[in-house]
Amino acid sequence: MPKKKKKVKKTKKVKLIKKAKKKQIAKVLEKKSSLPGAEEKPEIKKIKKQPTEKRIYNLKDFVVYPKHGVGKITSIEKATIGEIDIQFYKILVEKEKLTLTVPINQQSKLRPISSINQINKCISILKTKPKIKRTMWSRRAQEYDQKINSGKIYELAEVVKDLNKNTDIIADQSYSERQLFEKAYERLKSEFEAVLKTSPEEVEKKMDKALGRKKILDEA
Numbered sequence: 001m002p003k004k005k006k007k008v009k010k011t012k013k014v015k016l017i018k019k020a021k022k023k024q025i026a027k028v029l030e031k032k033s034s035l036p037g038a039e040e041k042p043e044i045k046k047i048k049k050q051p052t053e054k055r056i057y058n059l060k061d062f063v064v065y066p067k068h069g070v071g072k073i074t075s076i077e078k079a080t081i082g083e084i085d086i087q088f089y090k091i092l093v094e095k096e097k098l099t100l101t102v103p104i105n106q107q108s109k110l111r112p113i114s115s116i117n118q119i120n121k122c123i124s125i126l127k128t129k130p131k132i133k134r135t136m137w138s139r140r141a142q143e144y145d146q147k148i149n150s151g152k153i154y155e156l157a158e159v160v161k162d163l164n165k166n167t168d169i170i171a172d173q174s175y176s177e178r179q180l181f182e183k184a185y186e187r188l189k190s191e192f193e194a195v196l197k198t199s200p201e202e203v204e205k206k207m208d209k210a211l212g213r214k215k216i217l218d219e220a
Contacts, residue, residue: 055107057089062113062194065100066151068093070113070190076104095190113194114153122157122188126210130162141176148184153191159184164211 057063061073071091078087089107091100102110114122133140144163147155163181165173173181185207192203 055110055112057107057110057112063089063091063110064113064151064153064191065091065093065102066109067149068096068098068100069187070095070194071100074099095186109151111151113191116195118153119192119195122153122192123206123210125154125157126161126164126207128161130164131158137174137176141180144180144184148180148187153188156184156188156191160188160207161211164213 057073059073059076062070063073064070071093073089074092075090076087077090078085080086086103087105088101088103089110091102092098093100144159147159150156160181163173163177163184165181189200189203189207192207193200196203196206
């Protein structure tokens, strides 16, 4: 009989130990779940965007705003809106006679003007043969317009190259084609001017030579 009692005591002790271990595990899991690790994901995304949004441009710097092209920072101003101090750039887009107001903490769309190497790559793009697509013009026009407003200089150069007809004869291009070509050409030209720091005439000669338009202009 005493032997059986000892066994009962042992089983009770084992059960108590197991319960205590379960409670400890539950407490550890609760602590882990309460840690802010899972809530840090959206904050990491914000940190990734900070370098572009906190880029500092100086007065008289040239910048590119995708929908309007090259602009020049004319002033850096402050204003109080709803008891919050906001600092912003005033950017003059001379080609469009437009002044943009861009808050410094919301400048992700702005980019600095291209480097000399990027300009040289654009010239090599202009020298290549245009891509001929057989899709409907309305669809192509939409694609070209998206490329023009993307703010990416290589895509801009591709549009100029693809829509170039090596001629100034209006009959050789539809009205919408010519409009898109001129828009892309002027955008690219204005960035060339800002980077190369040369006159519009010199830039035009350089671009027309790469596009093969120089011969036609000389003949004219």
